Amino acid sequence: MALPITETFYISHGSPTLSIDDSLPARPFLKSFQDKVFAQKPKAILVISGHWDTSYPSVNVVQRNDVIYDFYGFPDKMYKLKYPAPGAPELAKRVKELLVESGFKRVDEDKKRGLDHGAWVPLMLMYPEANIPVCQLSVQSKQDGTYHYNMGKALAPLKEEGVLIVGSGATTHNLRALRNMGGAVVPWAQEFDNWLKDALLEGRYDDVNHFQDKAPHAKMAHPWPDHFYPLHVAMGAAGENAKAKLIHHSWDLGCMSYASYQFTTAS
Template identity: 35%
Template sequence: MAHALFISHGSPLEALDHSKSALAWQALASRLPRPTRILIVSAHWTASPLRLTASKAPETIHDFYGFPAPLYDIRYPAPGEPELAHDIAEHLNACEFEAQVDARRGLDHGMWAPLRHLYPEADISTVGLSINARKRPEWHYRLGQQLAGALDEETLLISSGSVTHNLADIRGSDPTIAAYVEAFQDWISSHLQTRQDDELMHYRDLAPDAQRAHPSDEHLLPLFVTLGAADASAPERFNPVVADTALAMDAYLFTRTAGTPSLQRSA
């Protein structure tokens, strides 16, 4: 069975902490079949055209500032898989999506922070994929549909973003959860469980306090990539907690249909 996963990656500090989220990611990985390769989509990489990492040894990108020094010492030395990056780019270019490979780009913290807990040995071939923040949720949903046809059952698709993401509402010293966060979190969950995909793609018009939950779209767009790649069944929800007063940390595990034999890669 092939899988697709959406993770709310939270603060870069999740890479260091033994937090509820870190423990939940570790437990989630222990339940999954070990993948041969990973394609991970990050909210922290937006590009037009789409880009895929194509280095054999992608660097660990510390794309943040003002955090404790040990965070900058972390390396996640997962091998890359340029052949997979080229195959996916070729597949997407044959569809409606322009895509390019990038041999210099490494893995940003939206990728390596959760991967460090999911697969701490960093021994699974990993390719990163950008989003395009100028495009709407529907476009990313169609992107997910096309990716599903390019990935075999040995490849785990992970999209990394956040169910809520308003950094202006983070209050590190105040444990009180912002009132709108749980309402938005519950709306997303209920619509995923009933697979109301069209309403989800119009969340800005329909969800409570959508503008405050997401002043901009980029951290929710990866969810639509996974949603488009998934089959029609309801996902399993993990880690429905809120970190730093305003970051809903939910993760969702979907099943998906593997790609056609002509696109499947040998292990």
């Protein structure tokens, strides 16, 4: 029987070059994940990635995960990387069951989709053995933070079943604003990032659910919310009394925050 898991995680995966670029501080952080952050081996991993955006919640129901190279114009060697993690069809069915039971009237099954780079790039660093079954769940960017928080709440029982829930996105995600600034950070990104850190560490999860009204520069930080909603799922799965912890922080290209968080369920 799998040991219960009391943590959920939100990982900022940033640029696809995280897969090869050792100059990015987030890369050694993720490579040390098992040694320094979370030593327990999960039965399976559920990844909610900002790169799978659908009208209704969808899970991939496959026996073996193929890699999706959903990025363009990067070095050739990135298109040769593999992460052949087993699929988790039983977990996918369980995710669907829990969501339907919680009032999500429609949950789709995708029997062909593998893992997009929001899933396989961080997992390749966190669990390079690729021997843990992985299921992916989509976000719905036309919904709001509370919707995704409630999605996480519905999935909370998975932790008792030994499933590690990982939201993968970006704490700030405005690709049009990226600039090489020699390590400097633009003020709007810093202010949004600081607001989020304070809100999470103080347990103001309802403010985070309504970030578009509460946070400074919310529209600049997230012109589209797809990369932020995985945070809400991880947060909801941990519970309203969960303790948040900042487990990594770094910047790239002036406004891309790699802030990542751990949520520990209150005992």
